[in-house]
Amino acid sequence: MIGSTKKHEHKECRKLLGSISEYVDGELSEELCSLLEQHLSDCEDCRVVVDTLKKTVYLYHTTAEEENLPNEMRQRLYKALNIEEYLE
């Protein structure tokens, strides 16, 4: 199914893989951040991982924002809690 994809096996990349999540959150220490950025400047594979990881988080965030409490469930909640009079 994914015959066209390539396994990413460079040792340096493997070591830095665990830092990417903190990097996209801007929470990486200055030292590790510059190490990673230096690596990213000449490793296209890792740049793809960073970009797709960022986009993954963005997609979840965006789709979750659209997921609202269904109205009927909200009404049942207010009723169960006996605060129906405050339903808008």
Added chain:
Amino acid sequence: MNGNENKVEAEGFSLEALQAGDAEEFSRLVDTYSTKIYRLAIKMLSQQQDAEDVLQETFFKAYRGLKSFDGRSKLSTWLFRIATNEALMILRRKHPDFISIDEPVETEDGEQEPVQIIDWCCLPENELLSEETKEKLDAAVQKLPESLRIVFILRDINDLSTHETAEVLDLSDTAVKTRLSRARLRLREDLTAYLGERVNELRETQLNPPAEPSTKTQRKVVLHSKGEGNK
């Protein structure tokens, strides 16, 4: 007693009113947090009925527990902790082989994880946010072990900080970061397996357009030029 002495503001709520059982103030609390608690429950459990049970039980317990709420944690953190415990209880009931969220994650970060390299960021937004993609997003979250799933939900779905998530789950900040990293990498892998295929299909279509005009309506999707689709 004058009003200032006992008036504790907790994230815009009057703790005094909440603890006195003021229904209007409690309804404001419900209004503010019900959607986030619903999202936590539905992403954790995937069944509407289970999510509704968590939602109702969380606010029942909050109402009863407010009197003894000591304000040491944020009100929202306290509510998410109740909701998380409710969701985990349902999981334990349904899956007796359930793994505790306290168990350490077994391998070093990223060590054994496969990593597929396909840049699918070039796909247009309507592809990335299609109903089919949304189903894949949900399915990928359900595949995560509970210990990673709950961290991902609190951080990336409900927008809690690392430290707030750590407080809800009674974990260290470092453990939260490690689990979040693992969760995100796994989700990225799953999405890459699916969206990478979409990139390949669309490139094929663009490189080899059908010889004869089709009577069927073709979906017109143009890949952006940035990045290589498959390497």
